[in-house]
Structures are given as structure tokens and as C-alpha cells.
Amino acid sequence: MACEVKTTCPYCGVGCGVIARVDDDGAVSVKGDPEHPANFGRLCSKGSALAETLDLDGRLLHPEIGGRRAGWNEALELVAERFLQSIAEHGPDSVAFYVSGQLLTEDYYVANKLMKGFIGSANIDTNSRLCMSSSVAGHRRAFGSDTVPGMYEDLELADLVVLTGSNLAWCHPVLYQRLAAAKASRPEMKVVVIDPRQTMTADIADMHLAIAPDGDVALFNGLLVHLTTSGAIDQNYVSAHTTGFAEAFAAASALNLDGLSAATGLAQKQLRDFFRLFETTEKVVTCYSQGVNQSSAGTDKVNAIINCHLATGRIGRPGMGPFSLTGQPNAMGGREVGGLANMLAAHMDIEKSLHRDQVRRFWGAPAVASKPGLKAVDMFRAVADGRIKALWIMATNPVVSMPDADVVEAALKACPFVVVSDILRDTDTTRHAHVLLPSLGWGEKDGTVTNSERRISRQRAFLDAPEEASADWWQLAEVARRMGFSEAFGHASSAEIFAEHAALSGFENDGRRDFDIGAHASIDRAAYDCLEPFQWPQPKETAPQEGRFFADGRFYHPDGRACFVPVQAPKARLADDALPFTLNTGRVRDHWHTMTRTGKSARLSAHIAEPFVEIHPSDAQTIGVADADLVRIESPCGTVIVRALVTARQAPGNLFAAMHWNDQFASKARIDALVPPITDPFSGQPASKNVAVKAARFAARTYGFAVSTAKPRKLQAVYWAIAKAEAGWRAELAFDGAQDNWIDWCRQAFSIPGGIEPIGYTDRQSGEFRLAFFEGERLFAALFLSPRPVAVARSWAVSQLAVPHADLSKRFAVAAGRPGADKPDPGATVCSCFSVGVNQITAAIRDGCHSVEAVGQRLSAGTNCGSCRSEIRGIINGCLAAAAE
Template sequence: MRRTTASTCCYCGVGCGVLIEHDGERILNVAGDPNHPANFGKLCSKGATLHLTGDLDARALYPELRLGKGLVRARSDWDTALDHAANVFAKTIAEHGPDSVAFYISGQLLTEDYYAFNKLARALVGTNNIDSNSRLCMSSAVVGYKRSLGADAPPCSYEDIEQSDCLLIVGSNMAYAHPVLFRRLEEAKAKRPEMKVIVVDPRRTDTCDLADLHLAILPGTDVALFHGILHILLWEGWIDRDFIEAHTDGFDELKRMVRDYNPAMVADLCGIDIDELQTTARLIGTSTSFLSLWCMGINQSTAGSAKNSALINLHLATGQIGKPGAGPFSLTGQPNAMGGRETGSLSNLLPGHREAGNAAHRAEVADYWGVQALPEASGLSAIELFEAVRSGKVKALWIACTNPAQSMPDQQKIHEALAACPFVVVQEAFFTTETCHYADLLLPAASWGEKEGTVTNSERRVSHVRPAVAAPGEARADWSITCDFARRLEMLMRPGQASLFAFDTPSAIFEEYKLLTHGRDLDLSGLSHALIDRLGPQQWPFPAGSTQGTVRLYGDRVFPTENGRARFLAEQYQAPKERREARFPLTLNTGRLRDHWHGMSRTGTAARLFGHVEQALLSMNADDMRRRRLLDGQLVKLRSRRGELLLPVQKDDSLRHGQAFMPMHWGDRFLKGMGVNVLTLPDFDPVSKQPELKHAGIEVEKVELPWQFFAMVEGQVQKRFETLRPLFEGFAYASFSLTGRDRSALVIRAACNEAPDATQLAQIELLLGLDTGPVVAYEDPRRGVGKRVRIEEGRIIALCLSGETAARDWLKQLWHDGTADQALRRWLLAPLSTPPGGGVRAAKTLCNCMNVSQDAICAGIDRGLDLNGLKRELGCGTSCGSCVPEIKRLLVKQPAVA
């Protein structure tokens, strides 16, 4: 019998409500929850395909234990696995002290999971060495809010997007990273065309298509831009002097500093026109309500804290905070990064927005937990933590629900650290992540649709995450694994004492945790799982006795600082760590794609999510490509000071000269060579300790790899992936992806200087199912060219091209079409390499929701269809809407025939 369970999406920080359709054993479908105030039923392409992800063949199902380095992990049982982990941790702590162990956790955990980990690290182990991958995305925003406003509390709500008269979007391709919120902005702009939208981004992204003004600043110059805007606001008198005098401190110092940031200097430094700078200041200064939205382009910087504070300065100077449509509003990258911040899941924090370095805060939490004291020594942030692992200071590392062997910068050192660590525990739902390779103990965790707890989204809204089905195999909820381990460790470290982890449900954990927030800025004491079920998701603060959450903060102009006044921060512009120079003349930016998320442990199991962008590509400005004599699709070598990577290049008109872009999603699993973060640098902001993932110096050069390989195979895609991936280690270049919709295929692209050993090729063909059966084959040993295609019931099932791959797009299209005609058979048995009729361009799926290709849309435009006509006839743009900006660009390039 089909049932529906209301829960939330597990991707970005928008926190969309979802309705999971299931039969009690399997998840069958997903839809947006029309009653959830974060999305009102809307979903993006990723959220709408959640039911297609999480292939069981990619899931960790049982504990696996390796009893010595170099040995293969073997299946274990939970008691043996956790007893072993407790013994190793207890022994390590006894011999080397509590700071010889560390925990690295994730913004994808639920709040109850977070709390259990924090209590384990600080109350039981006695270390502050617990950090989260939120360090990589939101820690600079945390510092910005705390330094300027007194607390890590985004003051706005999503409804402010619709109510604002002027929006400044900085360092965020909102159309890709937070699509559902972007749809709200699009709708608001359509209803009120007078609303002004300014986008600040070095690239011209889909988000820019909505903008009245796009400031394509040079990477890393945001602080200078914000100071330059403030300079003009002061000059023109567009500031709120009454607000400044009554509710802020530090303005005079900032005023003196920004005098030097005159329009000519700032425009030159940022690489924009003076008119653009002055227009921006005028729109902000004369607006009745000014809202700023920002994401990783601000945070992932060695000056991330300064960028956040300089942006918030604009709101304080204009009094644009604490009222509808106004305020500084960070867009959170992960579904529960906010919950992690609330529970203290960064090394410098404690639960309830307390500071680990504050003695009074430590005493409050220790007293509540019933322990003598909490550790005083500073904990290690993410970059510092893995360096301590690499140097041998940290000897036992517990990693949960995150993939540092893909996501951390300077990947070579991260892999060295994980390889050298005496004991690595990985608590993970997907055994396929790069980090799992290093696990001495792999613990299978429950995933989306299988867990219960709470999450907090970007607007401080707490939702109840409900499970629809049981976790597969022996996988368990993260809080349950953590508490079970903690109880075993307690028996070794504090025998005979009452357990600190006597929790039997996630709601019991929440009930203990929420009282640590009582009286704090984020007061959750009036919330419970049951109350959220009754009233719906609620925004904090929600003190005991409340009947509804708090929509907007600081309406009373009182800030949670010692004197109740907000603070202006006066910090000079500092250039990024890596500047352009002769050896590395290009600046590499990294970012998100529309249909993938993070390291693709989940989205990488859904073939249709590869339809829009199928493989890792480097995007470059056309002039930079021309100077290097590069053509679209050619393989290039990217070099930085830390490593190198091979992948194809493509021309991108959205980039200025001297800039390059690569998506963040591909790691060593999908792209040989550790992915983009083998190039990025580990330098971090001195205050937030967030690394500069957005700005690395690189050079690009053409690579000649004459022997090429292309293969496709459908059926048991994840299993084939796992068996085939290791066979390509010896290739100079190898890339892996999926394709398909109703049926899925694994796609492999590879290249090297000369043909690999015949035995290796034979093994690859065996695993592709091309060794026996209905296989048509052609071999040309003299030219080193081979063609093999398996045809069953009139359609292609598997194929491979070796030596050269000119026909790959034609064959791929035949597979999608489900045909294997006589032209294919004639081509297979002929010495010709190119397909009949010449080259065929790979079909790009522009609308993933409705499976509409770019070719179909272009054909519709040729027939005279406008946007509404395309929506009616093809269905594109009628679901999540993420494809609409691209469709509009096609209509401009290729106007409909009247």
C-alpha cells in the first residue's frame, strides 16, 4: 500500500519540505510539500529526483573492519566493530592524551546527531578537536554575524526576498545553488519590475540574467567594492545618521578608512566602470528596503570575515536591518549547517552559540552535562586538523557523513594524512566515497528518507525530518551509532559512572539539547518534535510558551552585544593569497552545477542528473584559449603550485580574460587525479579559518594523448563502476559518468600516449560484457583501432571504441534512441572511424525534469515558439524552472520566426 511521509530535502540550506511516497519498504517518488513554508511545494531538479538516488549498490550495508594497514576490510558485526573502535580510542587517549584523537563531521547530519558528537568529544573524550565541513562553507558568515551583530543569527526570512526593493546578490550563483529561492525572486521581480537586482560575480551566471546590473568584479576584490560603495553613500548623504548614532559603534573609524576608497581607485581595482559603481551605490542608498544575499563567493576566501563584515557595514550605515525586505542574509550551503552551528559543531564553539574559549561558557555546559570541566585547549579547525593528522599528532580520526578526500583543498596532503593515520573511522551511507578508501573501520549509516531528527535552514526555520523507510542492511542512524560507541568508551574511561548517553530516541536528545539554548539568542526551549508536527516548521528564537516563531530579528534595534549596539568593522582590503604571475597567469574559480551536489556520492547515482553536464570540464575565456591554441573538447593539463589535473577544455563567454572555472563536484572517483581540489590552496582566513577555495593560480596547456578510449554499458551501473574504475589507474586521463533516463549506462572516457597492454584491454572488455555473445567487433591492429558493440533485441547494450573515438557521440545518441540500424552494422564492419554523415554533437538535456534536449528547444524556436509556446508544447521550464535562463538565452541568440 502506498503511503506518504512529510520530511525535508537533504541538499542545500533552503530546507525544502518534501512528501516521500513509499510502500513502507521502498521510496517510490517524491514531491514538494505545498504546506512547508520554505518552498510551498516547489523543488529543484536535484530535490525532484531524490527518489532516483541512493542506489543500493553504492550503499554501505554492514560494518567493515581492517585489522592492519594494507589488509582488505572484512565484514564485521556491530558489537565487534564498536568494541574495537572504543578500545583503540581509549588506548590512544591513555597513551597520547585526548587531543590525539579528533572528529570531523558534516553539515548534512541532523541536529541530534551533531549534539551527540559534541557531547562525545568534549564531555567524554575531553577534546575540542571536533570540526565540521561547514568550516569550508559558512564559518566566515558566522564570524561576520558575530563580530558585527553580536550573534550568529541571520536576521531575515525568505519572505524578505519578495518584499525588498533592492537586492544585492554577491558571490552566489543562486539560480544553481539555491534554485527554489531563485524562483521566488524571479516571481517577485515579475510582479514588481521596479524591484532592482544587482549581482556581483566575476562570471556571468544564470543568476545574472535576472539582474538589472551585473558587476563582473575581479576575483577577490569584494572588500574594496563594499568600501567603495560606502564611500559614495557617505559622499551623497545616503546614510541613516540617526540609526548609526543610536544603535552602532565604530562608525568614525570606518568613515576615516573608507575615505581612501574613492570611486576611481575602487573601479580600477575591481575592474568595473565608475558608472557601475555609482549606480550600485545609488540603488542601495535610495532604496526603501535593501537586502543582500551571499554565499561561497564571499565566504571561501582568506579575507572571508572581512568581506562579510564590510557587507554588513552597508546595512548598518543605511539602517537597512530589522525591517521587512531588508538586512544581510547568508544563503547556507548544506541542509543543516545551521544546526551544526547551533550545537557547537565547530572546534571553537559550544552548544547554544557559546564559545569554547570562554571559561564561563565552558562552566555552564560542563555543569549542565554533569562533568567536572570541559577542555580548555583550542580545538583544531579543518585545515589544521588534517595537517595534525598528517604530522602524526592526531592518531585516531572519526569522520562522519563527509568526504574530505574530495572536498578539502590541497588534496595531495589530505590523501597523505589519511593514508598515514593509524586509525580512521568513516561513518558513511555510501561506501563509494573517496574517503572510504582509507577507512580502517567503515560504519554504515542511514541516509535520506531513513532518518529522524531536526534541521535548521537558512532562515532559522527548524523542521522535523521524518523517516519513510528503514535503512538497508545493518545501517543505523548516526546518533545511534555515536551514542553506542560513546557508551562503550565510557565503560573504559569512566567505569561505574552513569552514562552521559542514555538516549533511546532522537527526540530525547533534542529535549536535552534545547535547554542549553534557554535564554540564548537562538532560544529553542519551546520547541519539540511533537510541537513541530502540530504547528509546522518554526523559526527561532522560539522560547518556552511561544505559539509561533520569530520571523525577523533586530526590529527593536537591540543587538546581542554587551551594550546592545551593532559594530562597524574597519578592515582594509587584502588581495587573495595567490596573484596572477607569469608561471600561473590564470585565476581558477570553483563552484556548483545545476544538477549535482557536493562530491556526488548521492547525485552521482542518478543517471538523469548527468544530462545537463556529463563530465568534468574546464571553462576558459575564448581569448585565453586562442593564445594557447586550444579548441573546444581538447584535453589540457591544469597546473597549480600544488598539483596538476587533466580534463577537456571548453570556451565560456561568461568568463573574463585571465579567469577559468571548474565545478567543485568531481573528485578522484569520477575524474582520475583527485579532482579540482588537487589544485586549490589550504590558506585560510585568520579569523574564521575558512580556506580560499575560490581563488587559485593555474596555467593551462594542451596535452597530446593520441590513444583514446570510449565505452558505454547499461545495467548494474554502480557494480560495473566499482569493478571498472580501478582498471583505469594507469591511463593518463580517465573520466566516468552516467547517462540515460528510463535506463542507465555507465560512460567511460580515457586517453593515454600509447595503447595499454592487450591483457588489460581484454579485462575491460570482459567487464563491459563485450567478450562473448551478440557482439559485433572490428579490429585494425595496424592502426591500433578497435570497435565493439553488443546488440540485443535491436538495440545497443554496450560498446567500446579503442584507439580513437570519433564516433562516440553518434553511438551514444543511438543508445539513447534505442536503435541499432543497418548503418551501424555497416560502419562496424568497415575501416572508417567517423560515423555516417560525419560528426554528431552530443545531445544536451536542457530540461532535466521533463527530459527536453537543447536540440528540441532549438527546433521549437525555429518553428516560431516563444518561451510560453515552448513550455506548452515541450513542457520545458514548467517544473523546477532551472532551465528557463538558458532557454531565454537561446531565444535571444536564435529569435523565434514570426
């Protein structure tokens, strides 16, 4: 019989509840869980498409050693042997784990226990270092603990929501929809968006502050001075519960209003308006994400924000507080178990001998690591220079996501022993592994995750494990046993691991540490299976309860007070002729990290199908780039080639490029290859938002677009980017030289059988050339070539892979790239949930649909996850403005 299972989305830190339904025929469908307090039934485009990413295409299903299939015992024995050998010859710091916010808490816990408690090194770090470690450092400096004070409902209760360094509409879409709905019901609510780009989030902003890169410290320092001089400080709260205000104020006073304007790039009136709005609104939430964290001054940015909330006592109360929005589904869970190299499990500090002793005694460990391990960037430096001899990478793809990515790849190539646990066989990282271990994916694995509001939820399995794939915690425990630590790693289930994790959180705690879920220390398998989402803390013998921290003024520094942290604005980078542009990196709406999951969905690939760079029209004109041209971007670290998207949303002098594309989907688009390994001195988080680059038009001799039923392979082109499409694949191409035989090129690239002959179309005047290969009535592949970026209706061309072509004239129409009047081109996809294109939306506007709601009623666009609503509104405004001219 069909069954439904409640689980949690594996994408961003919102932690949405999902109901997965498995039908009798094995088909899976998903919907939002209306009872989950994170999303109340809402899902974004990625969450809605989860069922489309569950196929076994490309899955790693068996252990491999040196590229050959191996058994689990042989592979695990080899991993244990090589790690033990390295430890014996070079010491425990010669080995390392690089883990991921994609792991479940139970996986994370076992990895941390093995490395820090039994191997005796703290060389375990996580890709969460790249997204939220500056928040951790800022919290610990201010609060004495890594504590997120608030909860999601604060966004709905606030009268002012400040979004800084957060493209909420695309990166946390469900929270954006909650905020948008709250603002619609209370129009007096104000939203301020602080971002160098005019992102889709700015659609609901009452004020958009297009701040200069890394201007955040100056802005919030200026706010602190304004709050002080205007008498808005909560003197009672400051004097009773904090220390260091005078020092923080003195540091903040270094810039006058002229200096603030120069440092932030904002007009003085904008500064005064923002300061006054913050001053006069009591219920303020300041949400921040990667635009704050991913900076060489990320920790100082966090503390500059927190200083303003501490100064006004606007923290820990409904609708008030600083709020860190984490990027990954279990970045918070990783923090709880000490997944970062400078932390211990259960929010204990590796620097404190008391905490090390508590963890050692609880685990029965021989000796807990006594000093912080290597943070991510330093870890891969140590791999490169030979200090680390054996490295185990789990559920992440650092050859794409790490800064200075080409150097990271070279380090892995040179490392004596690399183990990778993953669900996919071919990634940019797995190709350098000596041992590959097949892991469980979403829908197969079983455990817990913690979202940005400290809410722990279950990820439940609803699919059988495919072939030999196994849980990450099991892999770790089996290696631990083979290393001689059997007694400490006898866990039989994720429920047992969670119980141990909960017990450690309450061990000798008595309220001295913020993280405490001791109430679940005795949980059994049945109770674990039924575990409802709950927020921590939940100490022993207490019931679950919703709550905030710090309204009572009790913090976790030894004196019980919060610390104001004096911070100074960093010096702005001056543009130079060699590197005149500032590159900002980030996410797009429908893809996730390095596309190992979302790249499987045709629907998610339809919105943005190739790597791109946003560039302001004046900059594009200066370097001779037109919309849809190719652009070469260079930094001292590397080079990429991407498509130009010319838009006034981008500030002059600034570029934006997405981080997702990799060597599996594009020829040269690993954006983090451009990013230098510059890190925040406190958090070790890389600076990915302020990269000095140069850009120029990439002049190709021939441009191409192709569709095919078979996945393109061995594309002999100077530029290529592929994306999944309905019934096949699509490819963007560019060539720097002539091909001797395009028919043979197509046969190789698209795996076209020899018996299939093409029909063609050539326009000698324009230089355009077309080939289409049909197998019976089915289009097998089509190639469109031009001396300029190819002007072909992409969505229409892709759709031809799924329809029959019995009529010969229709086949020639395909070859010509011209949809007939009876098959209008929907245009580039705007709404991924319902596959609605821009041409359909503009047609509805011409037909009288002049609001987002009207377009939704006509086409359904924007009525599911809602993350395209701002884009739809922009199309409406553009059409109506053009009609009025």
C-alpha cells in the same frame, strides 16, 4: 497501503519541504510540499530526482574492520578502545571528529557533547567550515552572535536584491525561482549580480558587475564611503545602536575612485551606478554565499557588507538586510549545537568561562573543553604531523573536498586510526579507514535540520533501515557508553536528543542569547513526530512566530550595540608567467558535493557528464585549446585533467572548474587538489575562489567515448570520466599510447562475456574506429575512438542501451555512431527534469517558439524547477541572433 510522509530535502541550505510517497510495491516518488514555507511546493532538479538516488547499489551495510565484515559490538568496542588509548597516552587533543552539514542536528549534538563535554577537547570541526564559517565570524564580530537577521520572504519584499558571490540559479534554485517570480510580478524590482563569471543567475540581473577576484571588500568599502558622503547614513540608528562607525569609515576611505576601480576591476561608471542604486533604494537585501565566504578575506567581506546595512539602518525590517545563504542542508543546525571547533552548543562561546560553566553543569560533564579546537585545515595538518592519533570522519569526503586534497589523503594514510561513518562503501575517504560504520541515508534517518532562514524542519524516515545501517547519533552514543559515559548518553530516540538540545538552548538564557527553542524542551515522541517547520527563536512558553532580528537595535554584544568592523581591501594577486590564471571553484546545477548521492541518477548526470573547465576564448587561443579538448591544470599543490568548455561567460585570465568529481567518477579531477591550504585568519575558512594556476592543452594520442550496460571498471586510460546513464553507463576516454587489442580492452573494461562478439567500423582516412557488442538484440557496449575528441551524438548513443536492435543494419548504425533520420538526436541535456536536449529546443525555436514560455509549452522544459530557464533563454537568443545575420 501506499503512504505519504512529509520530510525535508537533504541538499542545499534552502531546506525545501518534500512529500515522499511509498507505493505498495515499495516504489518511491517525491514532490514538493506546497505547505512548506521554504519552497511552497517547488523543487529543483536535484530534489525532483531524490527517488532515483535511493537504491542500495554501493551501500555500506555492515561494519567493517580492516576490510573484513564485523559485528557492531566488535567495531564499537574497537573505536572506544583506540580513542581511550590515545587519550590516555597522548591527552584528549590527540583525537578528533570531522563531521558534516549532512548530519542531522541530533547527530551533531551528540558528537559535540561527547567531544567537548566528556572527552574534553574541542577537536570537532565540520565541512561547514569550508562553506559558511566566514559568515559565522562576521556575524559574531558585528552582532555579538551568529545571527541571520532576515528571512526568505525578504527577497520578494525587497526593491533591490544584491547577489554577491552567489550563483543562486544553480546553487539555491528554489530561492532563485522565488526571486524570479517576484521580479516578474514587480518589474520595477532591481537585481544586481556581483560575480567574476556571467553565471546563469545573471539572466535576471539589471546589472552584472564582473568583479575581480576578492574585490568585494573594496567594493563595499567604496559603497560605505559613498553612502556617507551622499548623506544616506541613518544617523539616528548609527548613534543609538552601533559603535565603531568612524573607524570603519576611515578604513573604507583608504581607496579613492581610481583605486576602487583598480581593486574591483570595474569601470568607474559601474561603481557610481551601483552606489547610486543602493543609496536611493530603501528596501535592499544583500545575499551572499561561497563567493564571499571562501576567501582569505571572507570574514572582512562579510563585515564590509554588514557595515553598509548597519550604516543605513537597513536590517531586520521587511525587505532589508544582509543575508547569508548557507550551502548545506544543516550547516545552520550544526552551528546551533556548536559543531565548529571554536563554538559551544546553543550559540555559547567557548572563550567565555560563564558559558563553559553553564554547558558543563547542564550536561553534568566532567570538564568542558576550555579552548577552541583545531579548525578543519589545521586539523588535517595535525593528522599529517602525528599530533592527532585517532580521527572519526562522519558523513563527508575530505579527500575530495578539503584544500590540498592530496596532502589530506596522505595524512589519512599515515594516521594510526581512522574511523569513517558513511552510507557508501567506496569513496575516496572510506578507502583509508581502519573501521567503517554503516550510517542511515536520507529517507531512513529521523531528526531535524535548520535552513538558511533559521527554520527548523523535520527529516522523517519513510524507508526501513537497510540491513545493519544505523543512525549516526546511535553510533556516537554507543561509543560514549563504552568509553565510560553511559549516564550522559542514554538517549533512546532522536526525539529525546532534540528535547535536550532545546532545553540547553533555554538554560539560563533569559534573552541573553539569540538561539532559544526552550518551548520544545519537554517535547515527547508524539509531538516530535508531528513537529511543523518553525523559526527560532521560540523561548519557553511561547508560540511559534515568524520574525527578524535587530530592527529594534538590540544586539548581543555586552553593550547591546552592533559593531562596525574596520576592514581593508586585500592586495590583489598579480598574475605571473609561472601561474598566469586565477581558478575559481564551485558547483554545477545538477550535482551535489562529491556526487555520492547525485552520481546515482542518470537524469542528473545527463546535463554535465564529466569534469570541465570554463575558459575564455582568448585564453583558449593563447594556450592552443579548442572546445572539447582536454586541459591539464596545475598549481603548486597538484594537477587535474578536465574537458575544456570555451565560453565568453568566463572573464579573461580566469578559469572555473566544478568541485564535484572524484576518483570514483574520473581519473584525475579532484579540483581541491589544486587549492592551497590558505585560510581566512578569523574564520579558518579555506580560500577556494582565487587559486593561482597554469593551464595547457593535454594532447592525447586517441580519444574515446563509450556506453555500456555494466559499470566500467579498471579503465586503462590516461583520462577517463564515467557517468550513470539510462540503462547503463557512459564514459569519456583518452589514451596516450596504442592498444594491442581493443576488443580485449573492451571485454575487461565493460565486463563483456566471452561469448559476445563485436561488430566493427573503421575509417582509415579519418582514423576513426568503432566497436559494438550485442547480446541478442541488446546493445551491451560500444566504443567510439578518434584521433580527435570524438564527434558522436552522446544522448543518442546512450539511448541505444535501452532499445532492442533486431535489425542488423541498425546495429551497424550504432557501430558507426550515426542516428537514423527516424531517431533524431536530442542533443546535450538542458532540462534535467524532463530530459529535454538542446537539439529539441533549437527545433522548437525554428518552429516558432521564441520565448522560454513557448518552449515550455511545447517541450515542458523549464516548467518544473525552472533552473534551466536562463540556459533556454540563452539558446533562444543565440538562435534568433544567428537567424538575423
